[in-house]
Amino acid sequence: MHFYRHGLTGADAKAIADVLDTPFLTSGAVGKKVEAMLASFFEMPHALLVNSWTNGALAALLAMDIGPGDEVIVPAQTFIATANMVELVGAKPVFVDVDPDTLLMTPDMAARAVTPKTKACIPVHMYGLMCDMKGLRAALPSSIKIIEDCAHCFEGTRDGELPGRHSDMSIFSFYATKNVTCGEGGAVVLRDSDLFAKLQQTRQHGMSAVAADRFKAGQYRHWDMGRLGVKANLPDLLAALLPQQIETIRERLPQRTALADRYRDAFANLPIRLQRLESNCVSAEHLFPIHVRPSARDAAIAALNAAGVPVTVNYRSVPTLTYYREKYGYGPKDFANSWEWGEGEISLPLWPGMPDEDQQKVIDTVKAAVVPLCR
Ligand SMILES: Cc1ncc(COP(=O)(O)O)c(C=O)c1O
Secondary structure: OOOOOOOOOOOHHOOOHHHOOOOOOOOOOHHHHHHHHHHOOOOOOOOEEEEOOOHHHHHHHHHOOOOOEEEEEOOOOOOOHHHHHHHHHOOOOEEOOOOOOOOOHHHHHHHOOOOOEEEEEOOOOOHHHHOOHHHHHHHOOOOOOEEEEOOOOOOEEEEOOOOOOOOOOEEEEOOOOOOOOOOOOOEEEEOOOHHHHHHHHHHOOOOOOOHHHHHHHOOOOOOOOOOOEEEEOOOHHHHHHHHHHHHHHHHHHHHHHHHHHHHHHHOOOOOOOOOOOOOEEOOOOOEEEEEHHHHHHHHHHHHHHHHOOOOOOOOOHHHHHHHHHHOOOOHHHHHHHHHHHHHHHEOOOOOOOOOOHHHHHHHHHHHHHHHHHOO
8 A cells, every 4th residue: 555646647757758858957948838837827927946845945035035033933833844944044933833623823823923023924734724824914014924835735725715815925845745746846936026036046046047048049148146045946857747737636636635535534533633624725635644642653653554554744843853942942832732733643645546445444444453542
């Protein structure tokens, strides 16, 4: 049984072969086409491909001139990359706890963490469920930039709206297990043209012209470096895998929803917790997390693995990991909801095309081997 399988096929290999037939392997015409598709999908003026969410966030923070002395609000319940990029630019990640049921940072929680040093806030759409972006924008001073961490939420909506409507930027991940993937990759989608111009530079060492522009029409062009940046561009070789997935992502969501609903039905009224969905949201159902009594978690994982069910943990509470604990002195009680969830979370297999019998085996194993540990 697989924890996850991508939906790439032989047709996608052909897209890579087509790039190999051109002399240009790095960011060029294919990437530009995908960026136009993304801008159109999200109905936003600008989209820029990057080689990971992580490097996209680094380029974004540099483009926003966020650095030493600044604070950025992040949820305690997320993948480490969200906070790490803030640390890397020399700013301080200010953690806030999450709602114990939805596992999302709420507008109130974020507003309480604002100080005169706050420059940005990075809400995370955990497991595919979108944060209350409209509420967050209203709750924060307008000077504070909002960067949506959409690593789990490409196709999810809240009140019928896709990511990007109420923020300054949305950053996506195309990592190997994401709903849209090219192995490693990502994208930044945004409205503001000045910020876009800066991001184009910080994505590419701060250079004023990317390779494709330096050699346009057989004419070499000089370039300058006006700001500091990173190397975060996505090569066409990987971008070539994306168009087919962007075109079909809305068709694949019902498959994820059906699998997640089947888990939710099977686990209702058992002594395990599930993320509470909100009725005005359509989750992208990126992962299917369950929560068991923390003292039973490792035994539960061992029992699932012994039965041939691959599982993982997404994620332990970030401020209590050694680096953050030692640097800022956080303890479990500081972000109690996140800590409690992170100590008992287990992610179950879920991917479009997962065979019914595999899912039944996961359900049966949870009922037979995990539930008794939780009583
Ligand atoms: C919530 C969240 N943010 C950011 C990232 C980082 O994405 P990437 O691997 O594309 O850098 C991930 C990856 O798993 C994630 O889950």
